[in-house]
Amino acid sequence: MSAATSAADAVRPLIRTIPDFPKPGIQFRDITTLLADAYGLRAATHGLAELAACHPCDVIAGIEARGFIFGSALAVEVGCGFVPLRKPGKLPVDTIGEDYQLEYGEARLELDPTLIVDGARVLLVDDLLATGGTAVAGARLLRRAGAVVEQALFVIDLPDLPGRGALSAEGVEAHALIAFEGH
Numbered sequence: 001m002s003a004a005t006s007a008a009d010a011v012r013p014l015i016r017t018i019p020d021f022p023k024p025g026i027q028f029r030d031i032t033t034l035l036a037d038a039y040g041l042r043a044a045t046h047g048l049a050e051l052a053a054c055h056p057c058d059v060i061a062g063i064e065a066r067g068f069i070f071g072s073a074l075a076v077e078v079g080c081g082f083v084p085l086r087k088p089g090k091l092p093v094d095t096i097g098e099d100y101q102l103e104y105g106e107a108r109l110e111l112d113p114t115l116i117v118d119g120a121r122v123l124l125v126d127d128l129l130a131t132g133g134t135a136v137a138g139a140r141l142l143r144r145a146g147a148v149v150e151q152a153l154f155v156i157d158l159p160d161l162p163g164r165g166a167l168s169a170e171g172v173e174a175h176a177l178i179a180f181e182g183h
């Protein structure tokens, strides 16, 4: 059994599912129960590191807010820097931004492009892949800043939603520790 497989076995039962949040029909996959467990964040980080081992990168970019938790833990684990993709109005410098649709709303991500060295291989990290709107916006932003973005890592994939295909259409391969059918 690979480290990623055993991490997935540890992580799956620690994710809590809340029906009809934040809107009717959404099965909300809540990672706070994973984070609160003594070994949950460590197991998820080790699993992501196993996936990342196949895809050497120069820097990790994490998406606010839940992607900051796993992205920064992974950056410490693999020994590279971390760049935040932030919600609007949070960065104290000139930014570039991308608007996008969520499974349950609309949003925008912003990046300080001076944090990206031209040609840097950036690994995109978030907790969950649903429609892919967030991750596609993140990849586009990073590329506009000069990054090479070919791989994205997630703790959770919702394979009944089109996220993986949306990322693939952008030239980004998605990898996830676990999948939950339904959404």
Ligand SMILES: O=P(O)(O)OC[C@H]1O[C@H](OP(=O)(O)OP(=O)(O)O)[C@H](O)[C@@H]1O
Pocket: 063, 064, 065, 066, 067, 101, 102, 103, 107, 126, 127, 128, 129, 130, 131, 132, 133, 134, 135, 163
């Ligand atoms: O694939 P998508 O349909 O784009 O959905 C996935 C995104 O939705 C959630 O973030 P959310 O915007 O709820 O923000 P949060 O991390 O601040 O809770 C999740 O953390 C992903 O970033």
Ligand SMILES: Nc1ncnc2[nH]cnc12
Pocket: 026, 027, 028, 029, 030, 103, 104, 128, 130, 183
């Ligand atoms: N079903 C879901 N659960 C948790 N976070 C999400 N972000 C988008 N869809 C989600």
